[in-house]
Amino acid sequence: MERGNIPRKIKGFRDIDADLNELRQTIIREAARVYRSYGFEHWDTPVLEYADALGKYMPDEDTVDKGVYNFRNPEEEPVLLTDASEMRDADGKVVMEYHPLALRYDLTAPLARVYSERLWQDVRRNQIMESNAPLFRRFQYGPVYRYELKLLPGRLREFWQLDFDTVGTSDVAADAEACMILSDALEAIGMERGTYLVKVNNRKVLKGFLLSVGIATEEQEGAVLRVIDKLDKIGWDDMRLELGRGRVDTSGAAVPGLGLADATTNSIISFLKLATGVSSRAEVLQKFEQAAGANETAAEGLAELRKMDQLWATLGFDEERIVFDPSLMRGMAYYTGPVFEVESLLTYRDEKGRERKFGSICGGGRYDGLVEKLLGLKVPATGASIGVDRLAELLRMAKPGAVTAQGPVFIAYFDDDLQPEYYRIARLLRNAGIAAEVYCGNAKGFKKMKKQMAYADDKNCPIAVLIGGDEAAKGVATVKNLKLGKELESTTTDKQAWISSVQQEVPLADLVDYVKKQLTQ
């Protein structure tokens, strides 16, 4: 009954191997290039933060405690007052505490902290006000952490996001730009046009409409929005029941309804469906206006969408890339105006052979209240995020083999006396810009050529260079084109023909040139 120390990862965490990393790095590199081309700077922030500096805006949750990895700082520190001075007890002694820390759950909360930290003193000195809060545009990528109590299959507790944000503008040109950036980034990553769709909505339009049908209090509104937000999971029929008299779920449990009148529920559902079958943004705007335009908030939201639509039209972003979707909610998080989401239209077959959709791979929107929580100054902001790991998964399943890590030229190890020669040749190749590895595993069984070639194969090495005593004496190397070999394997039946087309004896003096040629074929 001895306790074991079993080598393993925490549930919901994973290692990224060379192939998957190649995919992840490709996504990051290409998207970052696009973000940069729009003027976003690359910043980075710590993975670990004071929990209260991350605010209480965990997406989909009301408090930062739920769904977040948190613990106490091992260092005892002074408790600070609202003016950042140290709290003291009755005896004048500084009150100390082990502050709660948290692993960041997204990259937006740390951005709000960065922006607020840089301006906090100036705001207190009244040098920065709403009227002159500076513009800040940055992109950032890296892991974020969610402690999901029930870990569904395929869900991760550590995953990478790739965000860009504009802080300090209420101009929805920035929102319109965010949608175009997502489109440009996905195409740069290799998602062809027509395989994704940027869907856009405006919270203000929805809020205004709900007001116009009598959903008057914030509490009522919140309850309705929460039900609408479940649409993807529960579908239209169950959503209708939850807005009305309630329903019984598949487990037999009662899900209470909001008790809205049928007429109200019908209006809401018609509103959410008003873009169904409509192919032009202009037409959706018209229907929006008919349904909710009288309300002031809705009118404001509509004007914003109209401005965004115009900018897209000017720059040629038509409905093949960006559409309006009145049912888009983006969770209960901090969004206050335009919201956007990218839906992948690619499908894959699950283990039972059923065709499945991937759903959302990017999301974002305007969050004009987030910075205020920390800085005490209303600074409007908007931005979006690519779910790097989700997108990598999508590309891997929808386009298998699209990106795999290529290994180095493999130099086999035959003879101890030739080892310096192997390394010399590897260096010559490297000097010519070609990655090369001399096999150095020396566990007995693994010196065998079969094992060496299995290693090279595992690593996806394109070429193997073999030099034994005979070759060395003749001043030649045997060069095997492993990549070509694999390609010809299925079509060639004559082994001798196969060998002669993928294997060649090459004088050492010509080796670098020969390998170079083989690699560029």
Place this chain on the structure above:
Amino acid sequence: MERGNIPRKIKGFRDIDADLNELRQTIIREAARVYRSYGFEHWDTPVLEYADALGKYMPDEDTVDKGVYNFRNPEEEPVLLTDASEMRDADGKVVMEYHPLALRYDLTAPLARVYSERLWQDVRRNQIMESNAPLFRRFQYGPVYRYELKLLPGRLREFWQLDFDTVGTSDVAADAEACMILSDALEAIGMERGTYLVKVNNRKVLKGFLLSVGIATEEQEGAVLRVIDKLDKIGWDDMRLELGRGRVDTSGAAVPGLGLADATTNSIISFLKLATGVSSRAEVLQKFEQAAGANETAAEGLAELRKMDQLWATLGFDEERIVFDPSLMRGMAYYTGPVFEVESLLTYRDEKGRERKFGSICGGGRYDGLVEKLLGLKVPATGASIGVDRLAELLRMAKPGAVTAQGPVFIAYFDDDLQPEYYRIARLLRNAGIAAEVYCGNAKGFKKMKKQMAYADDKNCPIAVLIGGDEAAKGVATVKNLKLGKELESTTTDKQAWISSVQQEVPLADLVDYVKKQLTQ
């Protein structure tokens, strides 16, 4: 006395701004290219791990608890036995626990976990033994975490490492290669030859020598090594005292000595200094042999160093790049054979104007016992790590301005009606491969041209494009070369001449070509 929520980072943590990130990314990109060229694959592992899977090999510490951020998993999980089955209590109920988790303190412990996890089942089934443990070469970079109780100025609790390792070979060719990789990587990053030195030693030689002077037990050896390891901090004289009768430190506290006889202490110090003033590796090897060669362990270590030296000589890595240093220890960590460290020879002036050295920027060595702790199978390994943040700091202080992030072409905002036109021009520039940003800050004060230009200046924008109503009517833009403007600022006294050389009216049809030319000047 209200508690404040002050936006700030945890002590020892920091944000990375665009300039510093440019430097960090340059280091990573260039070093990774070199690592790849030697056949290392890019892997990644979680930031958070089960504490016991990280082992008890915290560098410089005896246990994983010291110096590590750790906390309990919020998820209750079964306790596992040595065969990975679940522990049960007397009633047959599975014993549950909130397992201790830790933020990784380096990238080597997670590597040992990755390797062990992949092979653990096969080892238990006797399919993998010492004789056929596979070769694995990977590189990895990312943040690591050290909870330093006393945080000295300039020290960080979150910092980035950039490691490469070879697991599964006892061949010191891999160690020799590691030293060459460090050298190649640093030169690729921009450290010129002669500004750094790879220093190499072998624990076995030192151990063997200590045996030969009567340091016979592991306890004695450990005590002596701990004192030697402090050499950098305390210097030769205090080291001598600590090996002998002890000393009193600057605070007046007594530091007990090991009580070695003067003759023994003298021998040890002579040994540690035997390379002083010696410029060839061959000569150091000779002196090593004279001093410790009779001992078996020392002889084994010497043969390893000799083999490494030969490989370096074959490939042209002379003493300008790699030297032997008998006093090099690399802490009390897990190293078992060759150890290496890169010393920067660049200096900087501290705040008091004194010339300072940077010291160590990379380190590594052979650790043949680490994997065994987790896998129960002795799998030899060797590798090294670049301290990314330390190196970035060095490059920033020793070569100020060497790498700064370049901003986008800046498109100023004059006129609401022209906004779509600004975005259209930005897109034309982007389509030509030029980053461009339309100013979108709309807080009142920040629409002013002076504020806009300050923003462009802050972002290091090379060029500004200005289009007001007059320009638009004429179909032209005013293009300012901000970069050239800065360069000429110090030399030009005539303001009109300065303006005419950095500012130009350009027809919109020629704008992209004109900007392109300005950028490549």
